[in-house]
Amino acid sequence: MHLQAQPVPAARRAPRSVYRREDGTTLVEIRLREVRQMFHTLDPAPFHEKDLDEAAERYLVDACREVGMRNPIRIIIHLPPGEAESADARTLPDAVHHYFDYRQRQLRIDLLQLLRYGAVSLVIGLAFLGGCLLLRRALVVRALAVDPSILDEGLLILGWVAMWRPIEVFLYDWWPLMRRRALLRRLATLPIEIRARASRSSTEDSRAARG
Secondary structure, eight states: OOOSBOSOGGGGTOGGGOSOEETTEEEEEEEOSSGGGGBOTTOOSOGGGOOBOHHHHHHHHHHHHHHOTTSOEEEEEEEOHHHHTSHHHHHHHHHHHHHHHHHHHHHHHHHHHHHHHHHHHHHHHHHHHHHHHHHHHHHHTSOOSSOHHHHHHHHHHHHHHTTHHHHHIIIIIHHHHHHHHHHHHHHTTSOEEEEEOOOHHHHHHHHHHHO
């Protein structure tokens, strides 16, 4: 994890009061020493197309999920004053939005491929099940040395086993991808604010003035 600090360290100990609120909006805050901590250091892509650091992505996704899809959220990125005024800092919101938009588009492709695979599997499964049922009916009129009930039940079970995978795809596999895509789509549009945090010396001066 390249992030210097998570917004509210106590959040992991007390999930009920994870994030600060400001004007009715939940703040998801990240503190950085420099902008490049937000991104994967080995990614050679241009700045606005870089992949986010894995820990940063995971934190933002988890935060959005915890706050809830219907609640207003704003991402606050705290940087030192000089870094907060840099050109990279000004383009950071667009870079983060671009990354999550890219991820949701990739997930859409994965979802379509899964549904296509499920459809093909369903056709194959139905054909195999139909073949098993026809074979059961054909064996009924034949005198066999093997107990007919064994073959009858065996073919029926075998036919329905072939239907297991397409049923799993259409009942269970698609909706987690759909939910995650909705989460990524929201992250791709959340407002992001860059804030310059007070330097240590100015903080000490203000404390001394109050004292």
